[in-house]
Amino acid sequence: MTSSRLPRLIAQPWLLTFALVALVWCGAGLTLRGFGSWGHLRYLLELSAAIGIAAAGQTLVVIAGGIDLSVGAVITVSAILLPMLSPAADPTGLVGLGATLALATGIGCLNGAGAAYLRVPPIIMTLAMATFLQGLLIIVAGGSAVSVSNPAVIWLGSARPLGLPAGVILWVIVSAAILLVIHRTPFGARLLAIGANPVAAKLTGLGVERASLRLYAASGFFSGLAGILLLGMNRQGYAGIGEPYLLTSIAAVVLGGTSILGGRGTYAGTIPGAILLVTTTALITVVNASPGWRSIMFGSLILALLLISGREARR
């Protein structure tokens, strides 16, 4: 077992994704002015943090064989509702933070309940949830309280303890927690089994329904957290702030080597997956080309990365 550990480690898709990130960064840093500067890398990391946190829940859900299409809507709802949920009397802003996260988690719970107990396919359940939330947004968006004055959120979006953006530190904490859950807790083992063979998991008494509920709740929670971080970074929530994070959260998961069919994967791949997406977008932004060409370049880069890391034997 130990003798074969090294080659097995190297064959890990997530390591490959990390290697790709390093490669892209080195290449870009050498050829593009300003790209390799610490300030820029730090900024890219900060952007990746938002995707990475949004993709944390998505990773869990996908590993267990589901998918969450409400990530973007939950982010938007959290970013817009947080100011309204923050009582002015609370100087720390933590009450608003807690309330928003509770709300996001609650939305996730509804997703999970629909998927687990009503047996609605997750894709439909979460899509419908996103539609509901759009309706909710029409009611609440544009309310006059959208400007954020919550000190905790402002701190999160702008502070740099230890020279690192607070958002990145938050991401590190989230990453540690998620990795711990997946690889070191019984729940993590259960997730992987549920994703790989839900029938066997059910007959083995792994509590598939309850686990689903928790998973989607977690996805809601992390989407809410990402929404709060984005609110801090942009100082303003607006309808549509979360939209770009739906596809990117899924792309980060899959680029990280997690099987979209479930049962195999790790958040250790999602982390570089998120960085890779942000870096690619940044690279494309600085290339002076027409929008059509930029779109083509972005797609080709993703495809190339996919071909290089050549993963997943089925479908």
Next chain:
Amino acid sequence: AANCIKGDRKAPYTVGWANIYSVPTWMKQTEGTITAEVEALKKDGRVKDLMVTDAQGNAQTQIQQIQSMIDANVDAIVVIAGSSTALDRVISDACDKGIAVVNFDSLVDTDKVTAKINTDSNEWGSKAAQWMVDQLGGKGKIIIMNGPAGVSVSDDRRKGAQPVLDANKGLEVITETNTEYNVAPAQEAMTSLLFANPEIDGVLSLGGALSAGALLAFDRQGREPVPTTGENARQFLELWKEKGINGWATMQPNWLGALAVYTAVQALDGKPVPAFVKVPLPVIDDSTIDTYLARASEFPADGYIYSAYDKALFDKLLAQ
């Protein structure tokens, strides 16, 4: 009578408001002016009902909904087009049925409408570019920020800027980008551009929340802001004031919606209305910004501070 009007429709009218997407704040504010106007017209007995649809950003759905409005035989349709060409046929169908079709903001190509109402997007772009030229003395490096590709408003503004840029070769466009009209993607793109292009003298931002995103990008990098153009987004105006930048902005007034309803009713009433109602672009600069910001609290934080409007203004615009 005006285009499309056959004179067979009697007040009070039923108005259909075919929105392309009602979630963004600009749209919500616009819808606010429309419902307010309808309420006012109801009191006058001119309008009886407002039917609202939301195509959720899907031009195909918008076609379907306008078709439903035709089927329901509404008297007027006011519409922001989800595509400058896709609605042409369904809108001409409506026109053929004698429905007053008033199109504002995002315009359609066809002329088979009662009226189109908009500011001049070309002028928008050229004015902004001209201000930038004046500001930089005709020399310097600028970045252009555009709205999404393939959308006519964004394209038209960019087109309007081009002649001015061609005439002032001293102004070097180092690069340009397209993003959604939103703060976060604009900020993200601007930050990358700033790292790649350390020397920048001006940001020619062509609308929406792009300018606020650009200012935030400068701010987060701790860099001195440069002259920036933009729109009447509250966040931009507040940042402009707060950072003390050299700024210029104009406005796509939300009350275009109210004006559209008003125009439709006028046309149905048999009054002449111009085929194109050109709404002048105001200039917001250091001399006028305070009057805008003074009313900031009346508007959503992520919204647009639009100027006041009344019937007199509408009548004046329709008398063009």
Next chain:
Amino acid sequence: MASPSLYRAVQRGRNRGLGGLYLLVAALLLVYIWLFPGVLGLSGFSKFTQNWLPLALVTMAQALLMLNGGISLAIGPLVSLGAVIAATTMGGPLGALGSILAVALTGLGVGALFGSIVALFRLPAIIVTLAGSFIVGGVALLVLPRPGGFIPAWFSDALAGHQPTAFVLLLLVVAGWKLFLATPLGLGLYAAGDNPLGAYRSGVPVERVRIAAFALSGLLTALAGLFVAAQTGSGDPVIGTPMTLNSIAGAVLGGVGFLGGRGTMRGALAGSLLLTVMINVMFFLGFPPVAQYVAQGLIIVGAVAVPEFLARRRAA
């Protein structure tokens, strides 16, 4: 036991589990007819089916892939590409026929390319087509950077005028699908989706079937784009974008599963019809936008959850 009606018996069997959806769609259609009797008229019917056809085509395109165990996130951009190619070539030297051919070949080619990448490199379809969606969308923007182009009026009138051409086209496509399903390749599509190893051992050319599925799906998608161009009389490089998610929603509503081999095309069509008629019914009922969103969410969840719930009640 074996009778000439084996085919018909097999066909009847395919309606299993769709009763709830059929009922819901029928109910909505009845409500719609009640609210707007004009839909039974020639013109009303034509217009209604015109609005349904593009979604029906892309839902079929998506279902085709999902039945084979694939999926495409490039449906929307490919619709756009079909539309802009039509709008840029209709006025060209080859005329309408050449233009239709160009659109069809583009759809087939793009689909076959995706299929080959998925099948030969063994990459997940979802991410290949995600990358592909950017490429195809970019190409659409290059072909026609802003809405415009030219579609002759006669062409638009022929396809999307006041006669039910759209419905006839839909019937043709459905007939084509029936024919395809009655070929060994069509049945192989199901087999390869449900049990690839078993299908391979039974002599189904699994890789070729997969590529064919992608190619056909691309064809349907591009033709949806062609129809949209005719319907709108123009090309718009971003018009298809929302269709990706809608096509998936339609297929899943219709009971098509993600893992391949599960579901039927008639279900997918019913799903797309539900999505279409829902919009009209909500309009005629005078729903404000907020209610439109909420009702849409409820109908979508309900269409799946209620039959499932009833089935479980019956089983218990």
Next chain:
Amino acid sequence: MDGTDRYDGPALLAARGVHRGFFGNPVLKGVDIALRPGRVHALLGENGAGKSTLINLLSGALAPDQGEIVLDGRPVSGFSPGAARKAGIAVVQQELSLTAELSIAENIGLGAYPRRFGLVDYRALGQGVERVCRMVGIDEPLETPVGALPLGRRQMVEIAKALFRRPRVLILDEPTSSLSAHEAGILADLVLRLAGEGLALLYISHRLNEIMALCSHVTILRDGVVTADRSLRGVAPDALVKLMVGREAEHLFPAWEPSPGEGLIRLEGFSAGAAREVDFEGRRGEVVGIGGLVGQGQEDFLQGLYGAIPARARAVSLAGGTALPGSVEAANRLGLAYVPADRKRESLVLTHSIATNLTLPSIPRLARSGLRDRAAESGLVAELARRLGIKGDPARPVQALSGGNQQKVALAKWLPLQPSILLLNDPTRGVDLDTKREIYRMLRDLAAAGTLVVLLSSDTPELVHLCDRVFVFREGRVAGTLQRGAITEEAIVGAALGLAGKEAA
């Protein structure tokens, strides 16, 4: 070698000196086999001996590393499944190759549809399919989707599918392991008839009585080499076993003394799925058998008892309580454990490691302060692997194990929970003799230690020689209850077919 019997015609299909390995592990080391017309050829060997691998070589699904496949006397190159089919070679894999959504007819014809104008000719298909269905005794309507059939019927469809192509060579890999005695009987007649028609058959099974009844020639594989290739005439079963395992045969079934303890299950009027109005009881220390034709509600009975499907009953006494478990977790808490029949689909997480699969139900119990205790887990894995003789690196995926070893994993994972009621659904399906013996001994040992073992089996001898009591199901109801002493194959089959009276003891 003993190649002189009356079937000494030219071989239709043969392998000569084939070698094949996986990732450097040799599985076949120079194997010869020749299939001749009119002969039923048995291929025997323990789990993992390489039988399936040899079949894959003979049917073109795998290529040999060395050696050659010989077709009609000529070595073939570039052999593929397609080429094999063209040459008239049909394989019934244990691994079903069916599509759930397609009908019986469409499944049987798959890959060989009769066509008219490029379309499937459903009329001709129906006729062809009807012919083979009659041969294998499928009487369901041909338009029935295969997904709606129970496993045993699907297996028959798979066999019909192989016959549909009118093969010259028919290879059957453990065809009877999920068949009821009745279906197995139909198959046995069929096999003999086909041989009579001149087909060459290769027959793999772990059931020696079948081999003895059907086959006339045997090839035995052990550790990748042929240890015997001879006529079966005059060979005693014990001698075969010796050839297979390399030592004297032991008794397959353990001897035991009945020692029933307190009652653990008592059900009246229990219904779940296809099982209706079942009265059932079982005590500590018993092995209670459940028999009958395949698909008479036995599986639903077990699953309902286990909380996996909704169930109700008039009166319940279960593990000290008076309620049925509402969920699998509740059942586990009550001390119930369930080993499903279809291990690949319902029991194992094939892509995950042996270790993960073994510890799956017990990981939460082994956790310390919420985190997994890796040391305790690997200790448990090592212990289970030793107890059940599961060899090799537990970090390998379970799908790399041969069928028998997979079954051991499916059973072993429950042992750490020390269930008081163990529900088993055909646990020896596809398992070789040695492993069967181990499993039997284990079940009796568990019973002796106070567990109630409920054994659903399609292998009637198992019920006869292992159980204290047998409930025979027919059309969802208990058609007969046999007490130890009265349990015979005839009594079981009789009750299953509805011939015998209600109570036999």
